[in-house]
Amino acid sequence: MWLQGFETALSGLNPMFLLLGTLIGVLPGIGPVAAISLLLPVTYQVPATSTLIVLAGIYYGAQYGGSTTAILVNIPGESSSVMTTLDGYQMAKQGRAGAALGIAAFGSFIAGILATLGLVFVAPPMAELAVQFGPAEYVSLMILSLSMVALLSKGSTVKALIMAAFGLLLGAVGMDPVSGQYRFTLGVLALEDGVGLIPVVMGLFGISEILFNLEERTEGPTLLEEKIRGILPSVQDWLQSFKPIFRGSLIGFFFGLLPGGGAMVTSFISYGVEKRVSKSPERFGRGAIEGVAGPESANNAGAQAAFVPLLSLGLPSNPVTAIMLGALMLHNVAPGPMLISQHPDLFWGVIVSMLVGNLMLLVLNLPLIPLWVRLLKIRYDYLFPLILLFCVIGSFSLTNSSSDVLIMLIFGLVGYFLRKLNYEPAPLVLAMVLGPIFERALGQSLKISDGSFSIFLRKPISVFFLIATVIFFLVPYWVNYKKKMEESAFSKD
Numbered sequence: 001m002w003l004q005g006f007e008t009a010l011s012g013l014n015p016m017f018l019l020l021g022t023l024i025g026v027l028p029g030i031g032p033v034a035a036i037s038l039l040l041p042v043t044y045q046v047p048a049t050s051t052l053i054v055l056a057g058i059y060y061g062a063q064y065g066g067s068t069t070a071i072l073v074n075i076p077g078e079s080s081s082v083m084t085t086l087d088g089y090q091m092a093k094q095g096r097a098g099a100a101l102g103i104a105a106f107g108s109f110i111a112g113i114l115a116t117l118g119l120v121f122v123a124p125p126m127a128e129l130a131v132q133f134g135p136a137e138y139v140s141l142m143i144l145s146l147s148m149v150a151l152l153s154k155g156s157t158v159k160a161l162i163m164a165a166f167g168l169l170l171g172a173v174g175m176d177p178v179s180g181q182y183r184f185t186l187g188v189l190a191l192e193d194g195v196g197l198i199p200v201v202m203g204l205f206g207i208s209e210i211l212f213n214l215e216e217r218t219e220g221p222t223l224l225e226e227k228i229r230g231i232l233p234s235v236q237d238w239l240q241s242f243k244p245i246f247r248g249s250l251i252g253f254f255f256g257l258l259p260g261g262g263a264m265v266t267s268f269i270s271y272g273v274e275k276r277v278s279k280s281p282e283r284f285g286r287g288a289i290e291g292v293a294g295p296e297s298a299n300n301a302g303a304q305a306a307f308v309p310l311l312s313l314g315l316p317s318n319p320v321t322a323i324m325l326g327a328l329m330l331h332n333v334a335p336g337p338m339l340i341s342q343h344p345d346l347f348w349g350v351i352v353s354m355l356v357g358n359l360m361l362l363v364l365n366l367p368l369i370p371l372w373v374r375l376l377k378i379r380y381d382y383l384f385p386l387i388l389l390f391c392v393i394g395s396f397s398l399t400n401s402s403s404d405v406l407i408m409l410i411f412g413l414v415g416y417f418l419r420k421l422n423y424e425p426a427p428l429v430l431a432m433v434l435g436p437i438f439e440r441a442l443g444q445s446l447k448i449s450d451g452s453f454s455i456f457l458r459k460p461i462s463v464f465f466l467i468a469t470v471i472f473f474l475v476p477y478w479v480n481y482k483k484k485m486e487e488s489a490f491s492k493d
Contacts, residue, residue, distance in 0.1 A: 032059045032078065032320050048331035049346045053353045055324050060303040060354070064108040064361050067296055071100045073387060075206040080264040080299035082429050083271040085205060087284060087291030094287050098231035103241050103289055104296040105365050106233065111249040111297035112358035115304040118253050119311075120351060135444035136455045140465035142438035145265060146431060147469050160427045163418075167431025170195050177440045190403035197432065199395045199408040204425040206391045207412020210384045212419055231366070233289075241293035244274050248294040252301025257308050268430050270298035276472075304354060311335050311347060 036055050043051040066078030071088035084104065091100040133141075146164065173184045174194030185191040233241065251273065252266040274294040275284045284291050306321050312335075316322035328335055333343060340347045395408040415425055449455035456462045 032062045036320060036323050043327055044330065048328060048333045048343075049349045051327050051331060052324060052346065052350050055327060056307065056350060056354065057357050059306075059320050059324075060112060060300060061357065061361060063299045063303050064105065064296070064365065067104040067108075067292075068101065071097060071104065071292070074209045075387065075391070076201060080267050080302075081296075082201065082205070082264070082426060083267045083295040084292055086271070086426065087286070087288045090285070090287035091289065091292065096287070096289075099233055099237055099289065100292050102231050102366065103233045103237060103293050105362055107241065107245045107248065107293045107297040108300040109358050109362040110245055111252060111301040112304055112361070113355065114246075114249045115253050115256070115301040116351060116354040116358070119304065119308055119354075122253075133461065134459070135441040135448065136459045137461045137465070138441035139438060139445055140456060140459075140462040140469075142434050142441065144465045144469045144472070145269060145434055146438070147472055156422075159423050163423055163425065163427040164431040167428035167433075168435040170200065170428070171432045171435030172439065177436070177443060188403075190401065194436075195407060195432075196395075196399070196404050197429075199404040200411050200432065201429060202391045202395055203408040203411025203413075204415035204418075204429070206387060207409060208415030208419055208425075210387060211412065211416040214384065237289055240289050244270075244290045244294035245297045247273060247277075248297030249301045252298035252303075253305040255298075256302030256305030264299065264433060265430075266298040266302035267295035268426075270294040300358075307350070311339055311350070 036058055043054065046054075062078045063080055066076055066081035067084045067088065070076045070081040070084040071092050074085050074089040076082045076085055088100045088104070091097065169184070171194075173191055174182065175192065176183055182192050248266075248270040251270045255266045255269060271284075271291060271294060274290045275281045278284065278288070278290065306316075310316055310321045310325060316325045325335060333339075333346065391408060392405055395404045396402065418425060445455050446453075456466065
């Protein structure tokens, strides 16, 4: 089986397809959804195995590639790299861009390998668990995920909750999933399909960064060391990142199995967990390497875990895998329980391509890190127009609509003023992503239970997530209480 997989993955043009992911991911805004959509017509001319290899390579490769611009210029190349900007960019400003990019590469590699092995050995029971999730379970899961908002705040929790509420409002723009009525569109036709995530992210993180730095009138990024050091993570970096990488891999793999989970949600959850378990959480948002290692491992593991329900059940867990499912069906290949027996070359070829692809990402990107880091030395008056150009291209390429570009520019101004007022955009993005999923699942749950909220207490998995949410909020208070008691006892002695 493995030999057949290696033969398939390394034959013909398949190795070349594996290189596309990171190249696309490096470009701000041109993430896997847009790239796969644009390349889909081309894949009709190649076999189904090659189609899935190239689309998969773009998907999980973009998870690493997106970290490059997130670290170097504070612009997430892919939405799952939003959390990487919080500490990765701060590390770059402190002259540690090489270490941040290096740990992102190694974390993605380790998580990718572990997730691929998990796909082979752990996929059946995990997929069976995911199938048991109904609307009630998803509501509780979304409550747990939204509760992470408090962890994402470097400052005021109240401000973080305000931003989350703003994100929920943005996520509600467009068609009501229950009634089918349009809401919050202000009569604008372009808003009937909702507010696009990529334009919002590009504006909040990209355009606002340009405006913020132009205001300071700096000549260029001067905080970077003249001689780049620490491209390979040091022993201390590894000691700080070892556990976050494995925790992020486990979080990414588990939550990546769930519809609506995906690479982005797993990176948010991983960041929240790392900040919660850290002995010095105040370091997060100021250049903590754990804030890069955990989310970058989680988003890569989450991207590859999404192939478990796709290949074994024929169920896409996010928009990217939904596109892949459509592509396979156009090739008369139906993912599901019979896929391994009917198309073993496709299944094992994709598995091996993931192993080879992760190795390629590590081998190819580590030597290129000095090249990426040199971007920080480009004068701002040269760099900013290029950043703006890529942001415009990324936003426009999604739907070929100028309205997305306008939305990006509007949120660029919004992001600028939010930064001036010390409001963080990360909770807004998280709530904007989870809001529609939460609303849809809540409506389905209440319809099933005839409006009774007791349905959330009758489902064991739902109860588990609700209890986890309560514990999540109570533990910090308990820890603070014990710390105060210990300090009080120490002062008496």
